[in-house]
Amino acid sequence: MGRADRAKIKAPDFPSGLVWYNTRRPISLKELRGKVVLLDFWSYCCINCLHGISDLGRLEEKYPNEIVVIGVHSAKFNAEQKEENIRRAIMRHGIRYPVVNDKDLLIWHLYDIRAWPSFALIDPDGNLIGISAGEGIYESFSTIIDSIIQEYDREGKINRSPIQFEPETLPVIDSFLSFPGKVLAVESSNHLFIADTNHHRIIMATLDELAVQMIIGQGEAGFRDGNFMIAQFNHPQGMAAHGDFLYVADTENHAIRQVDLKNRQVITLAGNGRQARRINSGYGLTIPLNSPWDLVFHQGYLYIAMAGFHQIWQLRLKDGFIEPYAGSGREGLIDGKLKGAALAQPSGITTDGEKLYFADSESSSIRSADLPPQDTVSTIVGRDLFVFGDQDGEGNSVLLQHPMGVVFEQGYLYVADTYNNKIKRINIKKRTCETLFGAGVEGLRDGAGQETLFNEPEGLSIAKGQLYIADTNNHVIRKADLETNTVKTISFTGLDAYQQAAAALKE
Incomplete structure (x- = not known):
């Protein structure tokens, strides 16, 4: 100091x-x-x-x-x-x-x-x-x-008289979610998973009927393994699914959790609940992490957007070995070799099977990192830490503002341009960007195309031609039909019945 x-x-x-x-x-x-x-x-x-x-x-x-x-x-x-x-x-x-x-x-x-x-x-x-x-x-x-x-x-100068302040309060909202950060649609199992971030839990619903089937986590912030009723998370964010398992970026526990959907158990794969101050690699619970924000599964690995270290990490699931994959740890926008590149708070990640694509939030850019055997980080759209805005177009003319969500589908990247309150689509080969949904101001309005309104959407997922959107500050999940170009707010069913059954089990 x-x-x-x-x-x-x-x-x-x-x-x-x-x-x-x-x-x-x-x-x-x-x-x-x-x-x-x-x-x-x-x-x-x-x-x-x-x-x-x-x-x-x-x-x-x-x-x-x-x-x-x-x-x-x-x-x-x-x-x-x-x-x-x-x-x-x-x-x-x-x-x-x-x-x-x-x-x-x-x-x-x-x-x-x-x-x-x-x-x-x-x-x-x-x-x-x-x-x-x-x-x-x-x-x-x-x-x-x-x-x-x-x-x-x-000197008798310390004043220990308490001072009373008046914390802000949320208005009453007609939603059972609180700041949902990410959403994951899994077509093969007909599931929709929601990171109910400020309720410290994961919601599992059916994809077709949008009926709540399960709530994973007791809903109080904490760091505890166990069955779905007692397990605890702390502001969970991104998720990935493979087989009978759901993987969760448990952000404020600085941990990666595994949810066994068949046996209804939660365990910790990596991280120990404490924020890492230095970058290390090693096995599972011995290595502290730093605000993992999103993850994606590919060929036996979880690739993790490690926002706190400005890096992408990889976790080898067969033995729990975890290490940095891309990024030097220095914050910035510098392309090049995987380990030498500079990233800036990656907060969303997806893959096409050949590359990882990530929303590099603080540089307001969408970037890629090669999967093996290639070894390069490249920028698709975006320029620098302090260059941002709201402009569609091609290549370097494109401006975003702190994007936090990205998902790949058939040669395109769908992007949650979070601070612009828009959903955009990027043609990867052409490096062109267009606004699909959102008028660019905060609000909650369904409808078609750019007449719709969002409030800092952060998470995206695609299944069956539908784009699912975690509309974070509106405390809701939205569904965009990519064929009709329309958006509607999802009303989930079955929540009351589930909560009653869960309460009965506790008695």
Whole structure:
């Protein structure tokens, strides 16, 4: 951490006129005298920022009356500047401390911030102690905060009076899902699987009748193997199926889980529930992972979009060996050899059997990685970390905005262009992109083509000519008929009957 306290630099206060969340009124640093204040400069697109939320929670638990955390949401993407989008992100990630919308980067520039995430530490006199960038803030800040509290305790300047904030609340929604992140349609078994992400469970329904057959996981965040009634996940995302098994990217458990659909058991294949800080390879449970977001099965391997490491990994199912497959771990958009390429938070992955295709979210691009024996990462559409927009066309003229879902079908890639609230189609050979569904603004509306509305869709899957869409911020699953070019919102049946049967089993 860079030190600023020798010069006793006063921390800049918050400009007026900004939108605040989790509090009834704007906050000033002056009213927080006597508290240690920690400013978190973040954006909800950024996986490294999301990792910091749990560390901030640990600091709040350790110093419940001594520190105040304030999130300064500093948008990278246009979609992240919108008030309602930030409010949803705050609720989605369980943030309870105050957050200010710094959409024009006013506070960012006052503190001379250069990267996401960054943290500014302010002492009880309102002086800027220093600024630190990157992850691992609990370890970085805990000792420093200890010393600040001890120093100001000796002077009688610590204010331990509790401060009550007012967390945002979700409006009542007519859906049994909460921020569903991914969806998987399996034509061979007639199943539709849904990652009910914020309910920490997997929903299994029939593909033809859309009737709920099974709920996998007890619905409370945790990390527990066992039968479907007791198993626990933590914000599960992408899924893949092979035979009688479903594989799940258990994102916030930093683990890959295997669901035995025949025997109704969940086990852990890789990861130990803790976020990895360094890149390693090895066997199964001995190797910590870093926010696996999606996965695809191919010839005995799971290929994993390891968003937290900006890499693609592979898990050999016959013996559990897991290792990086593509990407150096450096965030960026650099093509080339598999291990030397730079990726940027891959969040969706699919395959045609010869290549892996992935949604490289932070570079707003769709890219490919060769399967053996070839050895190259290439970009199909997209340009760089800070080049994004909403433009159809060909090659380098195409602009996306933080795409998170991709699925292959007959020479095309269907893309969830998440922050543009659209579903697009890319011709792989021609590198052309066209919008199929979505008007480009947030909403929930069925209909034909671009008259439809979505709200940050994140997951896609195809079966029987139907495109299934996890419309994440609308808390629903949509179905697009690729022949008639129409979209409708799915109404699932059988949920009440299943829940009653499950409750009876618990008694």
